[in-house]
Amino acid sequence: MLHYAVVFFVIAIIAALLGFGGIASGAAGIAKILFVVFLVLAVVSLVANLIKK
DSSP states (O other): OHHHHHHHHHHHHHHHHHTOHHHHHHHHHHHHHHHHHHHHHHHHHHHHHHHHO
16 A cells, blocks of 8 residues: 555656646645555554554
8 A cells, every 4th residue: 555655656756847737636646545544554453453462
């Protein structure tokens, strides 16, 4: 999940440098959403691991 967030972030940076504003903002938005999903899943996994022990 984090890998995809980084990929979309890199796509957003490259698109912004080349002047494709719409594509850059779309890719940045997707990267933000994927990063938030990654954080939520990481916290849930950590809490589940702590409860299991």
